[in-house]
Amino acid sequence: MQLFGQILVNGILLGGLYGLMGLGMGLVWGVLKIVNLAHGALIMLGGYALYYLYTKAGIDPFLGLPLAMVAMFVLGYVLQTALLNLIVRSAQLNTLLLTFGLDVVFVYMAQLLFSADFRTINPPYAGKNVTISGVVVPYAQFGAFLVALVLAGLLFLVLDKTRTGRAIRATAQNLIAARLYGVNPKRIYAITFGTGAALAGAAGGLYGIVSQITPYIGVTLTAKSFVIAILGGLDKPLGVIGGGLVLGIAEAMAALYLDPTYTDIISFGLLVLVLVARPAQLLGRA
Amino acid sequence: MTEPLFEVRGLTKRFRGLTAVSNVTFRVAAREIVGLIGPNGAGKTTIISLISGTLVPTAGDIVFEGRHIERLPAYRRARLGIGRTFQVMKPFPGLSVLENVTVGALFGTGGGERNRTRAEERAREWLKFTGLERRMDQRADALGGPDRKRLEFAKALAMNPKLLLLDEVMAGLTHVEVDEVVELIKKIREKGVTILVIEHVMKAIRRLADRLLVLHHGQQIAEGRTDEVLRDPRVVEAYLGKRRQ
Amino acid sequence: MNRYRWLALPIAAAALAVVPWFTSDTIVQYGINALLVATLAQAWNIIGGFSGYPSFGNSVFYGLGTYGTAIAMAQLHWSFGSGLVFGAVLGVACALLFGIPILRLRGPYFAIATLGLAAVMSAITATVEIAGKNIGLILPLFRGDTLFYELSLILLVAATGTVAWIARSRFGAGLVAIREDEDAAQVMGINTTTYKVAALTVAALFSALAGGIHAYWITFIDPASAFDPSLNVRMVIMTLFGGPGTVLGPVLGALILSAVSEVLASQATGVASLFYGIVIVAAVLLMPKGLLDLVQGFRDSGWRYFVDNVRRYRI
Ligand SMILES: Nc1ncnc2c1ncn2[C@@H]1O[C@H](COP(=O)(O)OP(=O)(O)OP(=O)(O)O)[C@@H](O)[C@H]1O
Ligand SMILES: [Mg+2]
Numbered sequence: 001m002q003l004f005g006q007i008l009v010n011g012i013l014l015g016g017l018y019g020l021m022g023l024g025m026g027l028v029w030g031v032l033k034i035v036n037l038a039h040g041a042l043i044m045l046g047g048y049a050l051y052y053l054y055t056k057a058g059i060d061p062f063l064g065l066p067l068a069m070v071a072m073f074v075l076g077y078v079l080q081t082a083l084l085n086l087i088v089r090s091a092q093l094n095t096l097l098l099t100f101g102l103d104v105v106f107v108y109m110a111q112l113l114f115s116a117d118f119r120t121i122n123p124p125y126a127g128k129n130v131t132i133s134g135v136v137v138p139y140a141q142f143g144a145f146l147v148a149l150v151l152a153g154l155l156f157l158v159l160d161k162t163r164t165g166r167a168i169r170a171t172a173q174n175l176i177a178a179r180l181y182g183v184n185p186k187r188i189y190a191i192t193f194g195t196g197a198a199l200a201g202a203a204g205g206l207y208g209i210v211s212q213i214t215p216y217i218g219v220t221l222t223a224k225s226f227v228i229a230i231l232g233g234l235d236k237p238l239g240v241i242g243g244g245l246v247l248g249i250a251e252a253m254a255a256l257y258l259d260p261t262y263t264d265i266i267s268f269g270l271l272v273l274v275l276v277a278r279p280a281q282l283l284g285r286a
Numbered sequence: 287m288t289e290p291l292f293e294v295r296g297l298t299k300r301f302r303g304l305t306a307v308s309n310v311t312f313r314v315a316a317r318e319i320v321g322l323i324g325p326n327g328a329g330k331t332t333i334i335s336l337i338s339g340t341l342v343p344t345a346g347d348i349v350f351e352g353r354h355i356e357r358l359p360a361y362r363r364a365r366l367g368i369g370r371t372f373q374v375m376k377p378f379p380g381l382s383v384l385e386n387v388t389v390g391a392l393f394g395t396g397g398g399e400r401n402r403t404r405a406e407e408r409a410r411e412w413l414k415f416t417g418l419e420r421r422m423d424q425r426a427d428a429l430g431g432p433d434r435k436r437l438e439f440a441k442a443l444a445m446n447p448k449l450l451l452l453d454e455v456m457a458g459l460t461h462v463e464v465d466e467v468v469e470l471i472k473k474i475r476e477k478g479v480t481i482l483v484i485e486h487v488m489k490a491i492r493r494l495a496d497r498l499l500v501l502h503h504g505q506q507i508a509e510g511r512t513d514e515v516l517r518d519p520r521v522v523e524a525y526l527g528k529r530r531q
Numbered sequence: 532m533n534r535y536r537w538l539a540l541p542i543a544a545a546a547l548a549v550v551p552w553f554t555s556d557t558i559v560q561y562g563i564n565a566l567l568v569a570t571l572a573q574a575w576n577i578i579g580g581f582s583g584y585p586s587f588g589n590s591v592f593y594g595l596g597t598y599g600t601a602i603a604m605a606q607l608h609w610s611f612g613s614g615l616v617f618g619a620v621l622g623v624a625c626a627l628l629f630g631i632p633i634l635r636l637r638g639p640y641f642a643i644a645t646l647g648l649a650a651v652m653s654a655i656t657a658t659v660e661i662a663g664k665n666i667g668l669i670l671p672l673f674r675g676d677t678l679f680y681e682l683s684l685i686l687l688v689a690a691t692g693t694v695a696w697i698a699r700s701r702f703g704a705g706l707v708a709i710r711e712d713e714d715a716a717q718v719m720g721i722n723t724t725t726y727k728v729a730a731l732t733v734a735a736l737f738s739a740l741a742g743g744i745h746a747y748w749i750t751f752i753d754p755a756s757a758f759d760p761s762l763n764v765r766m767v768i769m770t771l772f773g774g775p776g777t778v779l780g781p782v783l784g785a786l787i788l789s790a791v792s793e794v795l796a797s798q799a800t801g802v803a804s805l806f807y808g809i810v811i812v813a814a815v816l817l818m819p820k821g822l823l824d825l826v827q828g829f830r831d832s833g834w835r836y837f838v839d840n841v842r843r844y845r846i
Contacts, residue, residue, distance in 0.1 A: 035639030037587075037646070086816055090844035092638045094815050096585050097771060100642075101811025104764050108805035185846055219760065223647040226639070259658070268651040275640050276632050338718050364720035378711030389708045392701050393720035400701055445719055 002134045007252045009135050015248020016145035017206050019241035021221060022228030023152060024199035026240050029229060031172040031192045032088055037099040039200055039225050040218030041106035046072050046201025047213035048110060051119050061121050061209050062143060068205050069198040076197025080190040088189065103218060110215035121208040144206035149241065151202055155195075156237040168192055220264065227271045291316040291480050292337075292449060297346035299332050299504075306332040308504040309346070314449075319471070319481045321495030321512065325524065328501040330484045331373050334451045337482075338370040339363040350449070367395040369447030371438040373454045373484075377426035384422045387412055387440045394445025409444050416440040416470065432463050443474065450474065452483040456490055464490050492516070500524070540695075540779075544688050551677040559676045561793055563748060566683035567741045568765055569785035572773070573690040574737040575766035580775030581694075581703060582730045583710025584634065587763045588645030589738050591652045592622040594758035596739025597746040598656060601668040604747065606661055611673075615743040622739025626732045634727040637713065653758035667753030670746060679748040686744065687782065690737045695778045706730055707776065761804055768811045774821025783822060816841055 025039045036042075049071050053064035079102070087094055129138040159165040170178040171188045179185060207213065207221075224247060231243030247267065254266035290313035299307040307329040314320050322330050335341040337348055339360030348356040355363055369390075378386050387409035392398045399405040413419045416436045421429060426437060435455050442450060452471070456464050468490050475481060485491045491498070491512070498515040500508040502524040508515050515521055547566075551559045571593060578586050599618025603609040609617070633644045657665035697703035705726045708716035717723050746752050765788075773784025788810065792803035817837045818825045828836040 029639075035642070037642065083812065083816070086841055086845040088844070088846050090819075093583055093585055094819060094844070096639060096642050097767065098812060098815040100585075100587065100764075100767065101808050101815065104808030104811065105805060106808075108801045108808060111801040112799070112805065189846065219646060220650045223643050223650060226643045262658075264651045264654045268647045271647045272632060272644055275636050275644050340714060340718060359722075360717045361720050361722045364718055370718055372715065376712045376715035378708055378715065380711055381707065385704075385707075389704055389716070389721075390719055392704050395720070398701075398720060402699065402701060402704065405701075441715075441719065 003256070005133075005135045007256050008249065009137060010141075011249030011252030012245055013137075013141040013145045013248070014210075014252060015245035016148040016241065017203060017210065017244070018224060018228055018248050019232070019244025020148040020151060020199060020203040020206070021225040022232060022240045022244050023155060023237055024196040024203065025222075025225035026229030026232065026237075027155070027199070028193055028196035031168055032084070032189055033092075034084065034088065034095045034099065035092075035226065036193075036196065037096060037222055038102040038106060038218075039099075039196070040220070040222030041103045041110075042072065042076070042197050042200035042218075043204035043207065043221050043225075044110060044213060044215060044218045045075070045106060046204030047121075047208035047217075048114050048119070048204075049201060050205030051121050051208050051213065054121050054123065061123055061205065062147070065147065065202055065205050069202050072201030073194040073198040075194075077190045077194035079197070080193035081186070084193060085186055085189060103222070107215050107218060114215065116214060116216075118212045118214055119208065120212050121205070123209070126209070138210075140209050144210050147202070147206060148244075151199065152237045152241045155199070159237070164188075164191060220267075223271055224267060227267075227274050230274055289316075290314055291318075292348070292350040294333075294337070295347040295349070297333065297336060297348065298344045299329075299336055299341060300344045305504050307336065307343075307501075310499075310501070310504075310506045312499050312506070312509055314480055314482060316448075316480055317475060317478060318496050319475055319483060319494050321491045321498045322482060322484045322501065323486070323491060323498060324501035327503075329504040330501055331453055332504075333501070334370055334453050334482070334484065337363075337449075338368055338451055340370075361393075364394060364445060364447075365397055367446075367448035368451065369394065369442040369445040369449070370451035371442050371453055371455055373457075375434050375438045377429070377434060377437055377441070379425070379427035381426055382423050383418055383426055383429070383437055383440075384409055384413065386426050386437060387418075387444045390441045390444030391446075395447055398445070409440075412440045412444045415443070415473075417466075432459055435459065435467070439470070447479060449480045449482065452481060452485075454484050454486065456485055456487045459487075468493055540691070544684065547684055548681065551680050556676060559680050561789075563676065563680050563683050563745075565786055565789040566680070566687050567745055568762075568769065568789060569782050570683070570687045570690050570737055570741045571762065571766045572769035572781040572785040573687065573694055574734040574741075576694060576770045576775060576777075576781040577697065577706075578727075578730045578734045579767065580770055580777070580781070581697060581706040581710065582727055584727065584731075585638075585642045585767075586645045586731070586734075587642055587767070588647075588649040588652075589734060589766055590649050590758055590760055590762040591625060592735040592738035593742040593745075593762060594652060594656070594754075595621040595625050596742030597752050597757040598662055598668075598742075599739065600743035600746045601670055601752050602661055604670050605663075605668045611747055614747070615740060618743035618746075619736055619739045622735040622742070623732055626735035627728065630728045630731040630735075631724070634724065634731060649758065649760050649763060653754035656754045656758065663753075665754055667751060667756075670750045670752070672750055673747060676748075679744060682744050683741075686737065686740055691778065691782060693733065693737075694781075698778050702726065702729070710776070764804065764807050764811075768807045768814070770821075771814050772810055772818075772822060774823040777821065777823055780821045780823050787822075 021043060028034055028036050046068055049068040050061055050064055053059045053067055054061050087098055125139050129136050159169055167183045167188050171183055171185060175185060228243040228247055229240055231246055232240030250270060251263050251267055254263045293313045295311050297307055297310045324330055336343050343356055347354060350366055388406050391405040391408040399408055413422055416439050418436050418440055421433055429437060456467050464487055471494055495512045498512050500515060500521050507524055508518045508521045550562060575589050578584050596618035599621040600614035603614035603617040629648060633641060636644055656662050705721045708721055709723055709726060713723055769784040769788050770781040772788055774780025792806060795806050796803040817840055
């Protein structure tokens with residue numbers, strides 16, 4: 001029972017992070033109607049940004065996180081303005097292929113610049129933890145979980161309360177109508193993609209604290225983010241966190257009861273299951 | 287009435303909470319033109335999608351030539367001889383007009399004409415019939431509005447359907463163009479095709495339809511001979527009261 | 532002129548066939564790789580170019596072909612021919628097994644599912660005892676680059692011939708209709724499920740055969756190399772670059788880009804892959820219909836061709 005509690009806690013802590021990954025994916029998908037296959041690569045880049053802020057500039061990872069997010073926002077904003085705005089209206093096949101190409105570019109840039117070695121962001125408190133009635137809660141993991149929740153809450157508030165947030169939601173609903181109300185779609189798209197990249201970056205940074213980063217972590221994370229975004233519902237930040245928790249817990253359980261190599265197989269099974277079961281309903285709503 | 291070509295009994299479709307089509311029953315005899323009318327959101331397109339197999343009914347039977355088809359996939363129904371057009375037109379955008387129509391001839395009723403050269407010949411005839419011959423080599427996404435409607439028609443006709451389901455093929459056309467399409471539909475009927483036509487253009491429906499079926503909020507509120515139905519006070523209130531043409 | 536166009540293909544194939552007798556070993560070895568990857572591109576063209584289903588998981592079929600052949604030869608001591616068949620059977624079985632659920636998905640759903648499949652397949656293989664777990668397998672040694680070269684060429688010609696047939700057949704017209712608008716295709720009488728699964732299966736067959744030939748040639752395989760996800764990158768980009776949905780585009784794209792990347796790869800690892808990524812991005816933006824269309828379009832409208840492409844879909 002205690003073991004079960006431990007697994008549950010592990011799953012929840014990991015799940016919060018997954019939720020954050022799904023958030024950026026879902027936001028971009030919902031507003032721009034682009035499924036960003038480079039999302040995982042953006043997560044990976046965010047991880048490296050935070051890694052170098054910590055190792056080279058000595059900034060505490062949790063304090064460096066906003067900086068990494070700003071850098072990723074700028075990257076996202078520029079990408080959208082320079083490239084993606086050129087093809088947002090084109091066939092879905094083309095947007096998929098373009099973001100796939102970007103993914104490849106980022107992965108191999110990272111390989112050239114940062115090498116293929118495993119990196120971990122290792123602050124002094126990394127190994128420390130607190131034990132609550134027999135269940136171990138590592139500080140770093142718990143911190144990452146809290147940050148994920150805070151960011152999800154912030155996104156929810158921004159979308160709900162600010163002018164830009166409302167413009168983003170209006171654009172997601174109906175681009176033409178939003179235009180009539182004076183929304184500049186190019187700018188809104190760029191801000192949205194920038195925000196998506198910033199969220200991905202944050203997730204990557206936190207991932208670097210609780211796990212390891214290499215240039216190649218992106219692909220599976222893209223797939224997971226996508227499934228989480230579907231599980232949670234594109235337009236509901238808090239729902240997406242819930243989707244992340246589901247996947248996190250499922251993976252933690254699989255890791256306990258099966259050989260660790262099976263966790264990926266379990267997530268893939270879940271992925272196909274979710275995909276096959278949900279799209280019809282989702283498309284009906286879209 | 288003679289033996290119906292096809293028949294719908296208790297047809298119902300629910301989308302989550304909303305009942306888009308509720309317990310609709312009607313028959314269509316061979317070579318008849320039946321008009322399906324009703325205000326926006328009445329469930330007209332949904333009925334066509336249920337018959338063509340794009341949507342699966344929540345309840346009810348659809349019988350075509352004496353055979354239950356409500357569980358058949360869309361492509362099987364097309365092979366039995368049911369062709370449709372889409373209100374939101376669905377050309378194959380990257381293909382030429384001729385290629386678009388050739389697809390109809392290659393597949394469609396009875397599996398179509400399996401030889402590509404002969405299918406292309408057949409497609410050319412339908413392009414002539416619909417007046418699209420000059421546009422044959424253009425890409426479908428380069429066509430203007432009226433020509434797109436013609437293409438939608440030609441694609442369905444090339445399938446050689448026994449039953450043709452037309453969803454607002456006249457919306458947005460000028461008076462002259464509407465007259466052309468009315469003549470076209472009459473010509474199609476003369477070829478022995480049965481037609482179920484959704485239309486908001488009253489002038490056209492009056493000239494075309496032998497009988498009318500009126501929907502309102504998914505309910506069937508009237509059915510019968512065109513002139514009688516159009517005089518029915520319930521129809522006038524529900525439909526014409528809101529939308530005069 | 533046009534009447535004799537069909538002759539170009541046999542002549543080109545014959546010219547390629549005599550290459551080993553006139554060039555060096557290095558070129559022949561490069562040729563084997565280029566021909567096999569061209570086959571993979573051509574196979575991707577069937578599902579991605581004709582049906583419009585962006586598969587990022589065709590490396591799985593290649594990997595299964597590789598492993599099927601390797602298991603048959605190294606573990607069961609079968610002949611190379613039987614090994615190839617066994618690998619092809621595995622690839623085709625996988626296409627049928629996963630194709631039926633996955634091809635029900637459209638657009639991004641399909642793309643992600645294939646991405647996921649490709650990502651976990653090497654993990655799965657690494658747990659299988661008979662596949663040598665994560666250590667891999669060693670096949671019997673056979674020196675004969677010329678034979679492998681000719682085999683690869685035959686496979687590419689067969690794949691291209693199949694695509695040429697598809698392009699003129701009723702089947703191909705159905706695939707293209709599915710690519711252009713699947714709902715419309717279905718109400719016109721096309722059995723979309725069967726068509727898509729058939730397209731994926733044919734693609735899987737050629738991919739698996741390419742994997743089998745490569746396995747015997749290279750003699751050592753492990754999960755990382757057999758299911759190398761960067762293979763997907765190459766298939767997609769080569770097809771896209773040459774011209775998706777055309778008969779010769781993928782072959783041209785593959786032969787040109789293989790040559791370029793061979794040069795780049797001698798500079799630093801990763802540079803070639805980076806180049807591929809850049810080419811995908813540039814191709815989608817500037818020449819979405821590939822090289823063959825570019826040549827035509829450039830002749831008609833010069834540099835405007837690129838400007839028009841960039842302008843077409845921008846917001
Ligand atoms: N796929 C769907 N999911 C959910 N609701 C739907 C779906 N398709 C249609 N509806 C709803 O069902 C109702 C009937 O729609 P339908 O398109 O059949 O109307 P219609 O009579 O064709 O209207 P119009 O004249 O505007 O074309 C509408 O309220 C519509 O919003
Ligand atoms: Mg309608």
